[in-house]
Amino acid sequence: MTQAQWEIILLASLTAMACSLPGVFLVLRRMTLLSDAISHTVLLGIVAAFFLTGSLTSPWLIIGAASMGVFTVVLVEGIQKSTLVREDAAIGLVFPALFSLAVLLISLFGKNVHLDLDSVLLGKIALAPLPGRRLEIANLDLGPKSTWIMGSILLANLVFILCFYKELKVTTFDPAFAKAIGFLPGLTHLGLVVLVSITSVAAFDAVGSILVVALMSAPAAAAYLLTDRLARMLLLAPLLGMASAVAGYGLARVLDASISGAMATAAGGVFLLAFLFAPRRGLISQWQEGKFRRARLRLSMLAVHLFQHQETPLQEVECREDTLFEHLLWSPGLTRRVVEHSLQQGLVEREKNFLQLTRQGRKLAMEVLQPGQAVFSPGSE
Amino acid sequence: MPETPAHNAVDVSDLTVSYREKPVLWDIDLEIPQGILVGIVGPNGAGKTTLIQTILGLITPLAGSARLLGQSPKKALKQVAYVPQRGTVDWDFPATALDVALMGTYGRLGWFRRPGAKERNEANEALERVGMTSFAHRQIRQLSGGQQQRVFLARALAQKAKLYLMDEPFQGIDATTEAALVELLRDLRNRGATALVVHHDLQSVKEYFDWVVLLNIRKIAAGPVEEVYTEANLKAAFGARVPLGK
Structure with missing residues (x-):
């Protein structure tokens, strides 16, 4: 295989691991649907930040995306608290509203920008190794920029989960108890939302929003069926995510099809295997x-x-x-x-x-x- | 003998709580001394859970305040253990009985610090006290309702608190667990601790508790069981539907 192909696999693997880590807590908190919404609505944050700063690489994009992620959750929970609409419907209302607003803005004002809609959905992972998308310092080629970005996001997610493992565990399992012993379930919830938003932005630039959604839910859901321990689930989910990325790349080459599409399919396949064959909890x-x-x-x-x-x-x-x-x-x-x-x-x-x-x-x-x-x-x- | 404590276990004054504009507790005053077992009794929707959660500081009251062991709820945090209703958590969560008992030590550890060997020992001791040692490494999904309740109690014991607030710990458990739980409550009391227990079975109130609080949105009565647990008070709390049938 060529160097470019290895670089694509490495990028996909890093993305898969970065997404599946917060995915574990999304699955356990029954928030996967919310992460679906976030991974799309962050686009509005990016668009807004882009129109304000005129740049596609500024750190404001990340900040815009993270705020939009938080805004999405606030909006969903606000609608839900009115008790007029249930949670699933609230998500179903907020997500298309914000996402379509972003799409509208891009098509109206962003025609000359390469914020095109295909790449939002499917990403441009195949283009990541191309010249111009690489990180070069003093004429030294350090590989695709996306790889460095996803690597940093993965590291950030790891550090967050390692630092707040105990807090995440107790606030996920029993929020009322957690609050009673002095932890702040609202804060860990917010932290998780910010993490998911930032991961979504970085990842969907690399691999597209469809794959982000798949990688946040499928490996974690499969790991959930395979183990009874949270720590093992956090180990297993990234491994399964990585396996999906590698298998998906192979599939894409064989079929000569979209890499992101094939990887999302592979993630679904990995989940299906766990669903069928997991010891004790699998269907069989x-x-x-x-x-x-x-x-x-x-x-x-x-x-x-x-x-x-x-x-x-x-x-x-x-x-x-x-x-x-x-x-x-x-x-x-x-x-x-x-x-x-x-x-x-x-x-x-x-x-x-x-x-x-x-x-x-x-x-x-x-x-x-x-x-x-x-x-x-x-x-x- | 534990020395006479300087403060009441719980002081509640003028406590009014509402969900939106609907009051669920009206102007509650309570003074509960330390070292006793207190049953909180009242019909469905009487505000029993709300009372406990407001005392804990989980719900902000509309008016009034609560003091625990002479301190504000926030300051008393580390001396108060909370046992929520068993049905409020997801028992499919990937954790063992020991993991859950270990959470009882988290409050002492505070943010960032991880549980070590000392905490693990404390959690194991707590499991032993509720007779769950042989289930320590069992996934919580695989436990019966009674065993899950014991794990919850172990978690509360690991908090090493002076005041225990328990929401329906007797709900849906077997007779053996019920007996063990009563035993445990008495043991706690003998060590000088106080327990407030939301309770449903009116028959066993006299047997299990020293004090009783009769609640139905307002406080009907509170005091020693012999004085307060009367037919008149029960009628006042439950209306015509007194399930005691006496």
Whole structure:
């Protein structure tokens, strides 16, 4: 591969890691929809800052974007607090309003600026290694500017999360408690919003807003399914983000398609894999566990049925193997399978056409009927 | 014997709280001495949770003020433990029982400082006191309702407070946990601590608490259970719907 290709992969990986770190807290705070909105409305902040300063590289752009991010959240929460509109609708109202205003302003006054709309959505990562977009100090080529910007953002996110790990953890888990012990949930919330806004601006200049949204939510959501610890989630999410970036780049080359589009697709793919195959919480493992529980339930149902009718006048009718299915409302096939399973487990014994509980089976039935009690005593037989 | 404390556990005067223009607490006065267990009782919507949260300083009152242990709520922060309703947090959060108990030490640590071995020991001790040692490394999602409540209590114990404010700790827990919780409350009281507990089960008030506060937007009565927990007061608090049936 060429140097330019490596540079693109490095830039994409840094962006993915920078986005997925705050993404972890967005997922845990159920704020991903809000980050969607922020990553678009920051455009209005950039446009406003651009019209005020006339420059596309001034630090005012970052400040404008961060303020617009905060403004978005303030607006959403304000509308929500009116109790006339719910949170999802409030986000759905604010986001297009501010974003479309930005689009309108660009199309009206920004025709000669390379603030074009395609690059807003899809970014221009493929152009990052080109001359003119590189950082050069004293004729020394230090690589694409975007790489340095994203690297700094990643570092800033890391430092923020490391410094405020405890505060972020407790304010996310239990804001009321956090406030009661002297922390300021509002401040960490604000800090997170500013972080998301700045990361969005920097990242969408590099990779476009679609990929920003994907990288903020998908790797964190996948990590959430894969681990039970916050610290591991914060480690796993950037790794998964990086994997999405690398896989996405490969996909884009194979398909000769948009790099950002392919990376967003790969991020979705990574999430899908976790969704399906995550141990314990993935779809497949849930399904297997359900299957195991259903089998267990059927064994218990059979045991209880036999237990209730054993040694009663109806025993002849109720405990016959060939008519059992009528009483349990099971299909004959299922009944046969459950009986075989029970025989294997040593819960029942077969005597001609009749089924009888073993000691083991009786114990199971009694445990089901009277949970929590030590019911089985050897003398009771 | 703990020496007689110089201050009341809680002093509330003229406290009025409203959500928007709807008052939820009207002009509450309360003086609760230290070293007792206090049940806060009243019908749904009586303002029990609001009272606790205002005392803690989580809600700004419209009028009036609260003092805890003779200090403003802000100054008393480190001596007050809060157990919110179990349903108010997301139990799917990626944390273990030990992680949650450890949060009880965060208040002492303040900003920036990280919990170390000392804090971990304190959290483990707190878990031991609620009988959750063997679940310390269990993810909180995998705990039963009673066990989750115990973890919340462990977190409060790790705060090593003098005053405990608990919101419905008996809600939705098994009989064993209820007994353990009562035991724990008595132990706290014997060490000189005070607990204000929002409580729902009117039958057990006399058995569990020394004092009772009967609340229904206004204070109906507050004082020692024998004096205050009367049919007349209950009727005044609950109207015709006294669930006690006596």
